[in-house]
Amino acid sequence: MPAILNLPWTLLADKTEDYAWFPEAASTFAADNDWLYGFISLVCIIFFIPIAIALFYFAVRYRKPKGAKAESNASHNTPLELAWSIGPSFFLVGMFILGAKAYLNHRSVPDGARDIAVVANSWNWQIDYGGGTIHPELHIVLNEPTKLSMRSSDVIHSLFIPAFRAKKDIVPGRYNYMWFQPTVASQKVSDEKLAAAKKRMEDLGESWDWDELDFTPDGYTYYDLYCTEYCGKNHSEMQSVVVVHETEEDLNAWIKKYSQRGEGEDADKYGEKLYTRRGCSGCHSINGDKRVGPSFKEVFGNSRPLTSGETVIADENYIRESILYPKAKVSAGYQPVMPSYKGQLSEDDLYSLVEYLKTVSDYTPTDVATGDQDGSDEQTPAEGQEATVTVPE
Amino acid sequence: MSAGSIPSGKVRDPGYPTKSENYLTNSKGILSWMFTLDHKRIGVMYLVGVVVAFAVAGLLALLIRLHLFQPDGAIFKGSDANNTYNQVFTLHGAIMVFLFIIPSIPAALGNFLVPVMLGAKDVAFPRLNLCSFYLWVAGAIFFVSALCASGLDTGWTFYTPYSTSSNSSVILATSGAFILGFSSIFTGLNFIVTINTMRPPGMSWFRMPLFLWATYATSIIQVLATPVLGITLLLLIAERAMHIGIFDPEFNGDPVTFQHFFWFYSHPAVYIMILPAFGIISDLISVHSHKRIFGYRFIAYSSIAIALLGFLVWGHHMFTSGMGPLTTIIFSALTFTVSVPSAIKVFNWLATMYKGSISLTTPMCFAIAFIFLFTIGGLTGLHLGTLATDLHLHDTYFVVAHFHYVMVGGTLVAFLGGVFHWWPKMFGKMYSEWGGRLAAVIIFFGFNLTFLPQFVLGSRGMPRRYATYDPEFAYLHQMSTIGSLLLGVGLLVALVVLIHSLFRGKRAPANPWGGATLEWNCTSPPPFYNFERAPVVGDPYDFTTIEWDSENERYVTVDPEREIAPEEKPETEPAHAQGDH
Amino acid sequence: MSTIEAGPETAHSADGHDHDHPSFLAHHFDTPEQQFDSGKLGIWLFLVTEILFFSGMFCAYAIFRMLRPDVFEGCSQFLNTKLGAINTGVLLFSSLTMAWAVRCSQVEDNKGLVGMLAATLSCAMIFLGVKAIEYSHKWEMGLLPAGLFVYDPANPHPPRPAPPEGPWAIFDPAYWTYLDYICAPFALIFVGVVIWLIYSLVTANKFHLAVAKPLTVASMCFFVGVGLGTILESGGSESHVGEHHAGEAHAAADDGHDHPDGETHESGEAVAAVIVEPNTNEILVVGDESGNKDETAVRQRLATDSTNSGIQSEIAARQRQSSVAGTSIVTEDAEITGAIEKVESEVLTARQAGVFFSIYYCMTGIHAIHILAGIAVLVWLLVRAVRHDFNRQYFGPVDYVGLYWHLVDLIWIYLFPLLYLIR
Structure with missing residues (x-):
């Protein structure tokens, strides 16, 4: 079923890239989530299309001049009504069970996950890589389960990575946790491209233009990271990026670059x-x-x-x-x-x-x-x- | 019997009211309105009030959409742009929820209709009713003063600790919402008592119009849920004023407790908004299909079921906030149960239309639009009730689209349908049918154009309440903005049609649509005393005796000529001659 | 086609019905029974909303009691059980008189009705008088909601400003205590009612006299309550906390949150010290960095004077700053798992003790507002009773107010053990 559902999108992938239903699927959750979304949508469509057709068909078919009497005056039909009350419930139970299962997966952090501390404050992300290295970008390693231990120093925030289909509120006064396992690594752009972009930004005298460039100042492509709990004035600017490194060494090299003032x-x-x-x-x-x-x-x-x-x-x-x-x-x-x-x-x-x-x-x-x-x-x-x-x- | 000819029988029609009877004209002067205890006048005042509130909040909505036409924001500029945007969306939400949707159908239409549908002279506590209205006005004044002071930028949900640290006028706005809560409680209390104690003889619970059932269910929620909002807002005010440390983590309070308290009210409040709409649609579909409502008891029971289940599902607003997994799963399961009664209603409405005699009048067009839109709104709720997908969709535009499909596509469209349906009864004027239908069609298309793209925006990861956004979302946002303009035009057409009818409309007959409920048995507009004597209570959905009188363009009730039992006997043998009969 | 048009000239009385209505029956009701039933259902629904209204606070109480049982246990010692018990008794008695009043109205015993209503009113006033003592005493000590909490265990009774000099100085608000502020409106009411009584005596207006007499007694009862409270409080307050020290205070001090200073304090203040001391430490830490340890302590003591708002806000700012700074430190990665426990151990600071008083003031304060509302409707009933409005067929209002009064009483019956007794 998911294959069928996704077929139109894969066929039209190139043309609909900007208008696709989902952002790129880059974590283990994404496949589950998209499949479930497709399943629910399919059930909805199966119910909705007949309802809509019946609605408009009846409106046209049984349209009569004023004063005409209705063809039937049936007041009720208990078996029929029971059928349409109970029938759809099976689909609901199915959705609930599938949803709950996938949800428990979101909640159970695997042992040995890489633990990263996140502090959110209005309107910044501070991701702590240990040893005093704090950086707003989230850098993780491909195929490695990663756990975020998050807290807020002022109001409620929420960390959302659309490509991972994962989200969790960050509530002041308590720690909240989330985890995910990235499945697609960021690409490293060519040095020339990076240099050209840097040059251009310098010429324009602007800071890094995230809207226009689809890679970070370090030359990695990235996934968006949003704050999704309204947190005041610059809520819409409380964004960051996620970079998935191919290897642990690559990540460590990146951390080292930012760990302290260089020699x-x-x-x-x-x-x-x-x-x-x-x-x-x-x-x-x-x-x-x-x-x-x-x-x-x-x-x-x-x-x-x-x-x-x-x-x-x-x-x-x-x-x-x-x-x-x-x-x-x-x-x-x-x-x-x-x-x-x-x-x-x-x-x-x-x-x-x-x-x-x-x-x-x-x-x-x-x-x-x-x-x-x-x-x-x-x-x-x-x-x-x-x-x-x-x-x- | 064909259309236009009236079968023989005794025709009942109350005719037209005189000027001294008409509730609109029987006393004059502004004071006669301000101090009126007449539920109909209070209903009309409510109607004017909520429409003004809707106009204000609707214009704010247009500002939001226009601003989002460009990724960097098209309307508000400068260093304070985000702040302005936040204030605009907060006020849009707060005014729409507290001042428009919650009082729209129960207070405006309900006040007018409940006693008339019951054949009563007034609600049980007329003074309390007027008091509710003035509480509404007071609440509105508080909101306006919040707007004038330093605005409000917390979102309509007032989540702590942002609301305790924001430097906008949170106290003024929450006081306003607190007062509006009491207005809502008193209205609900009044209706419960009225429906319980003032039904006319012969009107058993299952001979009540479904609008009354829906109002009753709504009132139960208003009475049971709103006090919790009251105390929550009061504690929030105390939190802001003296840092009582219940919700504010700075004093070791717990913000999630606030969310629990808040949604314990505000989720049932969603049903305060949508249940009366169900009631209106049940009546509209049946009357304009001229066919008995299908499955009366299922619809009535499902209203009560929604009202009760609605109290158990508030946690689904907080799936991502860090509740325990078990709690979260239980809330998800309960959430699915609520969808069943709503589905029942949709199927029953369709079955009512089946083999009916449908007149595509303006109210019917709105009713059809309602079923279409509400079904989308309800079905997309499944994506949000399912835990795993909700983790992705929570607080994105998917949620925005979902609840607008339910609140605007559902409640607002039903409200418009109800207003167009009962307009002739309220003001005694017929409006232009073509104008009304045109409005319905424009609203239908404008609405879909506005909110369908938002589902895609949400699933692609566009968060809510963003003043600026990534350019990849621009195309869908622009579609949405164009749709909102179309929707605005549609609403404007509806308003013009109604206002025009007040001045140029034809005089409305007592029963322009062929309804069988009691309100069509009194004149249009009703006399100030509603009914001279308690009316005969019939089956509210029995249309067999209602006939179209094409000569006078009205429906009349024709009582079939009674078979007089001793029809033949008196001529042959007088009863008394027989000794016993 | 025949149409029955409503006759244009149909005579309608102003209220739109033509059968005989007793004067007390509203026009839209058909029978007195219907009116009574409607009112009864209405008031019951209203009581349901009241219960739900309070339920929010009971929930808050339950949640925070669960989260910080030790805070609740310790702070509850500050409440004077004697005063609470007196108030419980007074309210219970007022419920009796109220029920009696309903009975009187049903049997048309008008004299009894007026008497019973007056007795209920008097009890309500005594209740408020005692409450005034309780509140003002705590305010003087600085036992306030979290954000305003300034209680200093080393100096629980900050000195009052010098007593007024000169005959008129008593009217200078600068010298007023909290108790004076609370009593002032009641004193005004009392004076007003007495003037009214004298006026009606002079003009010999029987109706006014009949209303003013019970009201005079009732408004005087507020000061009876104040007197009663003063006696009990002065007899009990100083020794009150001390009374409990033997067992509970030490139990609380030893109760896990090991506090080095706990034992060094006088045992009478031990409970207070356990809760409040960490805060002083915290401030001192901040104070340390800005220089002087003693300076902060002095400032804090100065801040207990309500007029010193500048110092108060400064201390509040420091507290807030230290709290933000304290929670913002990024812990080492290894420590993150243990951080939750760390947060919980930080719970027992003075600001958190304020949560108990927040809940105490919210619950009893809103209850007191309900008492005030009850007093207002009781006065209204009293006037109507003197006017002989009630009879066998029409006693609804007395009944409804009675139900309301019982509910207010009932809520206190729950508040008293929850706040005063359970420890």
Whole structure:
């Protein structure tokens, strides 16, 4: 039956790619789910078509001028009515059992699944790969059962990966778990294509355009990851991607790339990466736009009026305190909604972020830029250049 | 007997009311309306109120659809675009649910019809009835003031902890919903008492029109479920005002508890919305097919069954929220049981049309549209009740499409059908049949164009409540937006047709459709006292004695000439002459 | 074709019927029986909605009692069983008088009816008076819902501002206690009723006099309740918590949540300490980082004064910040499985103790609102009873209010053991 149901779609696959019923099936759940969906739809159609035909046929066939009497005045027919009350129930029982079985499969995490911690906050995903590596993208390994241990630091969110047909709410105050086993790996795009895309984004002066490019800045094709529980203003922007690596080694290599500041990498360049990766960019712009939080353009070195009425100079200590204890000194005109990053950022991360803030701030550093330059700067000219171009200042 | 000729017999027709009898004109001035205890006037005031609420929420819906015409949002621009969008969809939902759908059929049509169908003079507690209406007004004022203060952006479900931390006017809006809840409770209470104690002699439970059965079932839900919403909202207000720590995880409350409390009301509320629609459609199908309703008892019992089962299925809104697997599976099983009574009704309606004498009047067109749309809405519920598929479809556009098929394709279309059906009775005017049918057809196509693509959007993974979306969904969103404009045009045509009839419509006869229930036995519009004396209660679905009077364009009841028992005897032998008889 | 048109000139009375109706029978009912049955069904349905309304809170009680039994056990000690028991007795007695009133109305004993209604009213007022003492006492101590909870076990009775000086200073709201605020409207009502009584005495208006007399007694009863409550509270409150220390307090302290400070405190305060102390620690931790340990403690003590809203909100902000910071730390991967237990052990902080008081205030507060509503309808009945509105055929309203009153009583019968007794 599923084969028959899927036949039209496979035949028209090329032409209907944009209009298909389902996104790509990329987990072990997908086949079950799509089969069940097809089965239910088939039952629905079997019932619906005769009902619709009868409805319109009767309306035409028994249409009579006013005053004409009905041909029959049967008031009831108990066996018939019992038949159509009880008959469909068998289909319902079938759907229920199939659905419940597949559901239990969703709930029973296999032993030895790779455990990944997920923290959702408005409106960012933070996926913890251990060892202090936190990144908004979810990277997993092909054919390996993966368990997500999820919690929220503010309101309810919900993690949804359409390609995996899996979804779970993330409720603050408790841990929720989900698991899946990816069956289709992401493709690695060619280096030229990646380089061309990066070049183009740089030329346009934009951050990565996920709508247009179907691969990540690391050059992997990806699956969408959405937040599906309404969580406030930027709910629709609380999206991320899932990348399925072919091998564990590939994944580890990717993690390593993001685990810490690279040897000889500039602090401010690394701070910029943290800015996008750790979700600062969700609330703080660098071009002066007022988002949920103040723009970084106007922070460092400037005097900040606080909600308490005081004014402070935004120096390194202030920024540090604001990252670790965001509610201690809240800028006037903003809500105290920022979650604390205490324990999530290493000293070096904090330092890098502060350095990055210095570079994007309007405030021209005269006395700030004293002796913080690494000697290693010269050793990585390529990286340095690249990043300088990306900073739109 | 052919159409147009009336068989011999005593023709019954109440004729037309005089100006001093007509409930619309028997007293004048705004105060005579504001302080009226007449259930019909209260019904009319409700009708005006809910239509205004619907217009507001409908315009908000159009804004939503227009905004979604482009992936990046076409209407709201700037840094606050998402916020504006969130407020618009929240208010669309909240106004539609609390101010329009819940009171639409029970309060507006129910108020007008319940006592008339019972042959009673009024509902049991007329003052309470007026009080309900003013509570509705108060609730509406609260919503408007929430809108004017700082809007509302929590979604109509007020999920904590977002609702306890959002800086929009949650307290104003929840107070409004709380007050509206009491309006709903009092209306339900009034109807239960009225139907229980004020049925005329001869009207047994199984000789009640099915609309009354549906209203009765609805009222049971209103009385039993709404208080729980009341306390939930009250606790939410307390949570916001002084952080009582019951729902707010910041004070170690539990947000899932809020969801349980909320859906314990709000799932039965879905049946508050759809059950009266079933009642209307049962009556419409039977009257316009001029055929006895098929399987009266099955329809009546299934209404009660839905009302009771509806209390046990609230958990299916929370399959993904992390309830235990056993709880989840039980809720799924219970959910499937609710679908059976709804299916029974659809089959019975079809069987009623079979071999009937169907007039494709405007109300009948709406009724047919209802069956078509509601069947789609009901069947797609199976995808959501099935656990595994729900994990994929939950909180996507599939859900949006599903409940719009039930709420708009079901309740709204039935409401329109009911309004067109009883319009001549309410206002004594006939509207343009062609205009009405045109509206029905446009609404039918516009609606399908709007919401069919959303099923595909949902199964492809487009989440709900997104202000912007990935460009791969654009094509379907654009179809939907075009459909919504068409739907808007259809609704506008319906409104124009009805308003036009008030000024230019022909005078309506007492029984324009050939109905056999009691409301067609009084004049159109009814006198303020409804019936001078308690009317004769007949079978509400016996159309054999109702004949078309083509001369006056009306249906009349023809009592067959009674066979007088001693017809021949008196001439031959007087009774008293015999000694005994 | 013959058509029976409704005669245009058919005479209708204003209410549209032509048979004789007794004055008490509404126009749309046919018989007094029908009217009575409708009312009875109506009030029963209303009571069903009331029960469901309270059921939401009973559910919340059950859920949170299940989640944090120790919090409920400990906090319940703060409630004064004597006051609760007095109130239970008063309400039970009022149910008796109410039932008696219904009987009086059925047998047309009008004098008895007025008397019984007045007795019921008086009981309701005594109940509220005692409740006023209970509430104000807890507010003074800072035993408030979670978000406002400021109770400090080291200083359970923060000093009040200096007593007023000068003859008129008593009217200065700055010196008012919570009890004064609660009593003020009742005092106004009492004064108003007394003036009314004097006026009707002077004008010798029998009807007004007959209404004002029982109302004077009833409104005075509020202060009887206040007096009664004061006596019991002052006799019991200080020693009250102490009374229980011997067994329960230690039991609670030893009850798993091992708290090093628990034993060092005076045993009388041990229960409170167990629940509240972790919070102080938590704040101190934050305080540590910003500098001064003592400073935070001082601030906290200052914050117990209701006028110090600035400090209060500052402390609230710190608490919230520390809680957010505390829950946001990403645990090591290995620790994630154990994290749930960790969360549960963090439950016993002061903010969580507030949950008990949240539920206590919600349940008893909404019950008190129902008592107030009952008082309003009882006054309405009293006026109608003095007017001789009720008779053998028409006593529905008394009956309906009676049912309502019994329900309100019944709910208290459940609240009393759930909140005060079960430990």
